[in-house]
Amino acid sequence: MIKKGIGRQIVMHYFIVIFLALMLVEVVFLFAIRAYYYDTIYNMISSHIDVTVRSALISTNSSDYNKEEYLGQIVSLLKLPESELQILNGKGEVQISSSGFGVDKPVQTSDIPQALASGGTAKWIGRQATTGEPVMAVTTTLQQGGGQVYLARFVTSIEKVNQRLTEITLVSMAIIATILVIVLIVSIGLANSIVRPINNIIAVSAQMAKGRFDVRVEGDYRYELGEMGSTLNYMAEEIVRSNQIKDDFISSISHELRTPLTSIKGWSETLDSGGYDPDETRIGMGIISKETERLIGLVEELLDFSKLQQNEMKLTMKRVELRELLKEIVLNVWAKAELKKVKLRVESDGDYFPVYGDANRLKQVFLNLVDNAVKFSHESSVIVLHLSIEDGWVRADVRDSGIGIDEENLNRVKDRFFQVNTQGGGTGLGLAITQQLVELHEGRLDMTSELGVGTTVSVKLPLLEGEPQPEAEPAVQPGLPAETEER
The missing domain is CATH 1.10.287.130 (Signal transduction histidine kinase, dimerisation/phosphotransfer (DHp) domain)
Structure with a gap:
């Protein structure tokens, strides 16, 4: 007995589906084989009727015989081996039978009225009233003239056919039982192939729930x-x-x-x-x-x-001119940059770079980025803050030529608590906070870096709608010579 669980469910569902499919096939097969056998008997009698009735009527003239002789002559011409031939009148009364036994009561099966109504051939399957034997009766109109109607009714036993059908049914049921046993074995194997990995995964997850994070799921599962x-x-x-x-x-x-x-x-x-x-x-x-x-x-x-x-950061949103904000950033960080002889330069491709945001939080973003750039820049180097507009976005790049970040650490540098240089101080939260603040402004923060060459941090913020597009200008801010710090 399979214990309760997903294994039992798989076996039961698989078994039930196959069982129902086999039962449907079995029913269709039995109906088809039964119809085949019965139709074979009917077609054989119908063929005999088509061949013999016409010739019998032509060769037998009712005027040459009395009634009994005429009917006897018809029976001798139409009789079929292993079948009883009955000649009936229009009321269903048996006039003569090839078996020689008389029938007291009129025949009242459905083939009689059908044959009379259609003037052709009709079939009835049932049990003989006197013996209870299963039979098939095929009735056809024999002669109709002068108000007198005769019917030729062939009655044949189908007991052997039914016995054969029973044998076929038993054999097919045995085959189905064998198939179901095989299906049961296969479904149990299939269920185990699924349940074993699940049990393994459950066991590993239980260990992890207890704090053992050194365990791993072993096995090449598909x-x-x-x-x-x-x-x-x-x-x-x-x-x-x-x-x-x-x-x-x-x-x-x-x-x-x-x-x-x-x-x-x-x-x-x-x-x-x-x-x-x-x-x-x-x-x-x-x-x-x-x-x-x-x-x-x-x-x-x-x-x-x-x-x-905890999504509790509240922003005070208003129009912010990003170029003016970067000027303030330069003034705030200038003293720290001066100690390392690092120059800060603001470049822009226009005059107006309006965005919709919280000025204090955006200032926090760029202060952190510029502070990091100064921290990891070489002495006497230049940090460029470049502003441009791209397809409805204001893009602010902070480029330094400092120590750079290798590819492995670049993918993790924005993770919370992560620090490339653990000896440099800080909490490792600066870039994580910066990225989340940029995302709160519906913007993006991207980083590119090459070890020993420098780092570029790009912040993209939505351009405030309805503002004029800037025209191209010289790379250096007006009024400031190249390589000159902005103060």
């Missing part, structure tokens, strides 16, 4: 089962990777928080002890202020990420 196993393995790998990233993030953020807290605590204790001149006190307070701002920045980044993950 089709949907193979896809299910591969998906489960991929999920485990992603969980392991996410856990590793989370652990790296916790380690990194712990370090990021501990360093400024240590400085704040140290200078607070130092200043609390007193005895320092105003210059030293001012230096200490400056360090405390700087580290506090750093802590605030880390906390705000974490809060922004949390809001984005």
Whole structure:
């Protein structure tokens, strides 16, 4: 007995479908074979009637014989081996029979009125009233003239035919039973071929549910089962990777928080002890202020990420001129770029680049991108902020000629908590937040990079409708010479 489950369902459904199909074929076959046998008997009698009746009527003249002699002559000419020939009048009364036995009651089977009505041949299948034997009766109009109607009725037994049909039925049922046994065996094998991989996948998923993400679905399964196993393995790998990233993030953020807290605590204790001149006190307070701002920045980044993950980020949407916003970005980052002697240059293909968005969040996007560009640029290099319009989109490119990113890390650099250089500080959330902010503005963020050559980050935002299209201009912003930083 197959235990409850998908295996039993497969076996039962497969078995029922085959069983119903075989039963349908069996019924059609039995009806066809029965009709074949019965039609063969009928056609044989009909052929005999067609051949003999005409010749019998021509060779026999009723005026030459009395009634009994005439009917006897007809019987001797028309009789058929293994069949009883009855001559009936129009009322169905048997006038004479080839068997020699008389019939007291008129024959009332359906072939009599049918033959009389059509003037041709009719058939009836049933049981003999006196013996109960299954018979077939074929009746034809023999003579009709002078108001006198005679019918020739051939009655033949079909008991042997029915016995043969019963034998055929039993043989066919035995064949069906054999086929069903084979189907049952095959369906059980088929069910096991599906259930075993599923049980294996269930066992592996149960292990994963307990926290064992080192286990994998083994076996080269095909089709949907193979896809299910591969998906489960991929999920485990992603969980392991996410856990590793989370652990790296916790380690990194712990370090990021501990360093400024240590400085704040140290200078607070130092200043609390007193005895320092105003210059030293001012230096200490400056360090405390700087580290506090750093802590605030880390906390705000974490809060922004949390809001984005929970879809709680609220945007104040209005018209934003992207070119003016990039000017502000250049001014904000200039001091940091100056320390590395990195030049910032804004280029544009027109005067107006309006978008519909939250100015503060867009400023956060480009501040993060430009800050990263400065962080990973070589000294005395140039960072270009280029604006253009493409098919209803405002495109802003941030291009640097810094250290670049290899292909493997480029595919993961926008993942949350991921950092190419874990020693560079930060939470690894900057680009993840940036991408989600761009998507909230119905835009796209793309990155291309080559190790040792540089990186280009492209932000595409929908152009504000109804604004004039810009005309082509020189690559460098008007009023600023080439290779000159914008301040």
